[in-house]
Amino acid sequence: MTTKNQHHHTSSSGWLRHLTALAFVALSTACLSGNALGQTAESAHQNDGPWWKHAVVYEIYPRSYQDSNGDGIGDLNGITRRLDYLQNLGVDAIWIAPMYPSPQVDFGYDISDYENVDPKYGTVADMDHLIAEGKQRNIRVLLDMVLNHTSDKHQWFIDSASSRTNPKHDWYVWNDGLPANGPNVTAYQKRFEHEGRVPPNNWISGFGGSAWEWVPAVHQFYYHKFYKQQPDLNWRNPAVEKACFDAMRFWLDRGVAGFRLDAIPTLFEDTQLRDEPDAGGINAQGDPNLKDIYTSNLPDVHDVMRRMRAMVEKYPGNRVLIGETYLPNTAALNEWYGGEKHDELQLPMDMLLGFHGDHDKLDASSFRKFINEAETQLYGSQPLFVFDNHDNVRSWDRYGDGVHNQQIARILATILFTTRSTALMWEGEELGMVTTTPTRREDVKDPIGITGWPKEKGRDGERTPMQWDSSKDAGFSDAAKTWLPVAPDYKTVNVKTEEADPNSLLNWHKKLIAMRRNDPTLRDGKQVMIDDTNPSVLSYVREGVAGNPAVVVAMNFTAQPQTVSLEPKQANVSGSTVTTLLTDAPSLQETTSLQKITLPPYASWIGSIK
Numbered sequence: 001m002t003t004k005n006q007h008h009h010t011s012s013s014g015w016l017r018h019l020t021a022l023a024f025v026a027l028s029t030a031c032l033s034g035n036a037l038g039q040t041a042e043s044a045h046q047n048d049g050p051w052w053k054h055a056v057v058y059e060i061y062p063r064s065y066q067d068s069n070g071d072g073i074g075d076l077n078g079i080t081r082r083l084d085y086l087q088n089l090g091v092d093a094i095w096i097a098p099m100y101p102s103p104q105v106d107f108g109y110d111i112s113d114y115e116n117v118d119p120k121y122g123t124v125a126d127m128d129h130l131i132a133e134g135k136q137r138n139i140r141v142l143l144d145m146v147l148n149h150t151s152d153k154h155q156w157f158i159d160s161a162s163s164r165t166n167p168k169h170d171w172y173v174w175n176d177g178l179p180a181n182g183p184n185v186t187a188y189q190k191r192f193e194h195e196g197r198v199p200p201n202n203w204i205s206g207f208g209g210s211a212w213e214w215v216p217a218v219h220q221f222y223y224h225k226f227y228k229q230q231p232d233l234n235w236r237n238p239a240v241e242k243a244c245f246d247a248m249r250f251w252l253d254r255g256v257a258g259f260r261l262d263a264i265p266t267l268f269e270d271t272q273l274r275d276e277p278d279a280g281g282i283n284a285q286g287d288p289n290l291k292d293i294y295t296s297n298l299p300d301v302h303d304v305m306r307r308m309r310a311m312v313e314k315y316p317g318n319r320v321l322i323g324e325t326y327l328p329n330t331a332a333l334n335e336w337y338g339g340e341k342h343d344e345l346q347l348p349m350d351m352l353l354g355f356h357g358d359h360d361k362l363d364a365s366s367f368r369k370f371i372n373e374a375e376t377q378l379y380g381s382q383p384l385f386v387f388d389n390h391d392n393v394r395s396w397d398r399y400g401d402g403v404h405n406q407q408i409a410r411i412l413a414t415i416l417f418t419t420r421s422t423a424l425m426w427e428g429e430e431l432g433m434v435t436t437t438p439t440r441r442e443d444v445k446d447p448i449g450i451t452g453w454p455k456e457k458g459r460d461g462e463r464t465p466m467q468w469d470s471s472k473d474a475g476f477s478d479a480a481k482t483w484l485p486v487a488p489d490y491k492t493v494n495v496k497t498e499e500a501d502p503n504s505l506l507n508w509h510k511k512l513i514a515m516r517r518n519d520p521t522l523r524d525g526k527q528v529m530i531d532d533t534n535p536s537v538l539s540y541v542r543e544g545v546a547g548n549p550a551v552v553v554a555m556n557f558t559a560q561p562q563t564v565s566l567e568p569k570q571a572n573v574s575g576s577t578v579t580t581l582l583t584d585a586p587s588l589q590e591t592t593s594l595q596k597i598t599l600p601p602y603a604s605w606i607g608s609i610k
C-alpha cells in the first residue's frame, strides 16, 4: 500500500496515511448568529455533560494563522486578534499546534523546552493573555503535547547523548547495534553502518531512512520514529513520565483546557526489537514498506494513558485529552477510551471516517459503516470526527471531484455537525481553502517533501496561510515575504468575502454550528441510520430529546439526482411531516414529506420531523 493518488493533482503528501495504511495491513482497517449564541450556549446546556462532548474544536497552526509583528510567521498575539472571528463561527476550543521553543525542523513538533513559548510565536505572557481573552469568549485553549520525542536540542537529549553514564542517558532509546559482519545483517542495515556496527533491526523512520542514528560520543544508536532531530523518549523509564507529566501540569496550572497528544500510539517499542514484517513495495522515501506492529500501538501505552487521565482529572473544569490516533479499526479505537471503563482518553480522534483508505472516496456505504460503528461500538464513548489537519491533503481536494467540491465540502460539514460526534476542524476548512502544493523542489519547506521529491512533496500544501481578506497576502501578514506563499485563490476564498455571502461555505458552517448548539436533539439525540442499504445516499435520524422534534439528515453522495423515501420508524420516530431546517439545494427548501425526496447531485438536506 502506498499513499499515492490521494491527491487529485499531485502525488501523495500523506505520510500519516502511510503509517495507517500499514496498520491496516498488519491487523487485517436557521441562520442564527454563532456570536449571539456563543455567550449563552454553555449556561443553557449545563446538564448535558462535559463541555467537550458537544464542542467544536478548531485546529490552529500558529505559523500560518495570523502574523501580528510583520515577520511573515503567525504568532500567539495574531491568534488573540482573531478570537472574535472564532467566537462568531461558534468555536468552543482551539487546539494550537506546538508553539514551544523549537529548532523548527518539524515546525514545532521538535520541542526543545516544554515550559516556554518560542520567541517567534511570542512569550508565556502572550499565552496567558490568549487564554484569558479566550475565556472571555468561552473559547478554551488546548495545547499540542509531543510526548513521543523531543528535539535533539532539548537539554534532556544533549545530556543523554553526552555519555553512557549521564543520569539522563536512559531517557532515550539507545542500542549498541549489531556487528556489521554478523549473521543475518541485511544490505539495508549495512547502509547505516558506523564504526563497524549497524542498526539492531529493520525499523524505519516514518520520515525516511533507518529509525536508528549513530552517536559517536557514546558509540550507540538512538531510536527516532520521525526525523533524526526527534529522538524518541524512553517511556519505560519512570523519570521520563514524571518529567512529561510535570510539563503538562505547567500548562494545566496556567489554565489550558487540555491537550492534543501527538503521535501518542508510538510511545513504546518492542523490547525484543523484533524486525517489522515487510508489507511489500518501496515508499516515497525509498525505504521498504513495513507493517509497524513493533513500533506502534503497543499495549504498554494504555497504562500511561490511565495515569495521565487520572492526573488530568485532578484539575477542575473537565480538562480533556485528545489523541492523534491513527488506528486500524473501531475496536482498536475503543481501547484508547479505556473501553467500558472510560478511563483513558476522553477523545481519541476517529481517523477511520475522515482518512479511511488509500484513496478517500466519497462512498455512502463506508461513511455509514464508520459513523455507525462509532455510535454502536464505543461503549457510549463520545466520538471525535475529523476530516482535515495540517498533515494531509485538504479534504477539499481529497474528497472533491473537481466539479462539485463546494457541495462535497458541505456534505462533510453536515456530517461533522449533525452526527453525535464532537467536531474537530482545521483552519481554512470552513472557507474551502485548497491544497497548494509547491511546484518546485527548491520552494519546499517540509523536509519530507525535499527528501521525498517528487513522489512525496511534503505537507506545505495544506499549511499555507489563513485567508482573511482580499488585501495583500490575504490579511495574514504585512511582511515582504510570508513563510509559505498565500494560495492564489485568496481574492475570492477568504473570510471577509464569505462573510458577506449568505450562501458561502463559511456561512454554511456557521449555520450548522448554531443549529447544533441550540437543538438538544442534535446535541444528544440517539443517531440511527435509515435507508441503510442505499449505496448513493447517506441518511440518518437523530431521535428527539426532551420533547424536541427528531431531526433527519440525507446527503446525496453522487453526481446524479437521487430519489429517496425515508422511513424514520426504523429509528423509533413517528411522524411523516417534515420541514427543512437547512439545505444547500433550493429545490429542497419546501420539502414537506419524507416520501420521494429528490436530492440533486451532492445535495445535503436536514429536516425536522413532526
Ligand code: NOJ
Pocket (backbone or CB within 6 Å): 106, 109, 146, 226, 262, 263, 324, 390, 391
Ligand atoms: C504528528 C504531527 O501532526 C506531525 O505534523 C508531526 O510531523 C508528527 N506527529 C511528528 O511529531
